[in-house]
Amino acid sequence: MIRPRRPERKAPPLLPPLKLYKAILRTHVHKLPIELRSLGDEYVKAEFKAHQNIDNPLHIVGFLTQWQDYLKNLDGGSWQEGKLSQEDLDKMSPEQVNQLYELMLETKRLGSEG
Template identity: 50%
Template sequence: MRCSFIRLAQSISKAPLNLTEASSMLYPPLPLYRRLLRSHRNLPVDMRRLGDDYVKSEFRRHKETTNPAYIMGFLSQWKVYLDNMPQDPNAQFRGKKLDATSFEKMSSEQLGQLYELMHAAKDVWKPIQVEGGEEESKS
């Protein structure tokens, strides 16, 4: 019995995507979409708005996709995101570094978008200079 729990807890991104195993661990699109939006309720207002808008636009953008392998990959990555969201409303959301294999799999367009996102995030969260030379964080 214990082996099955360990197997279920493993990330599907570590092993090759097996469609039958992945489908048993995934939520259908609509319940996954609802769970993602519910999980954002624990975030600060600005982060919640950003996350909700992003989830809605991504699901809308991929609504007409018919390739089963692509759909499984899409749903599995959103499931990984959902699993990494903090369950405690008082817990602070912390990101994690991308591993080297993720960078290798990205196209040049995706790398450009990631670079732009990095600079946009730095502008949002950079310290504000207050009168006395002290720094104050925006968060």
């Protein structure tokens, strides 16, 4: 018996960088607690600025995909339960792990102040 093929689930199309950037900042206003908003905004601005001259298409797609996933998680409210898997950590460069550690320290500091 031949089974009908299920339609493949396509990933949503990637937003252009500027549109994605603006959508993230707008979502921060509505979804992040005020204590975390400025930290989140500064991080997004720094990351987009650091990656604005990337030429490698694979890096561009990866960057935009990750930020679009972040936007989806942020908009859906699942960002608060988000955890990184060991596999995700293993894929990170030492600089990225250090950045993540500094971000964790800063959010803890902001949490203790509030």
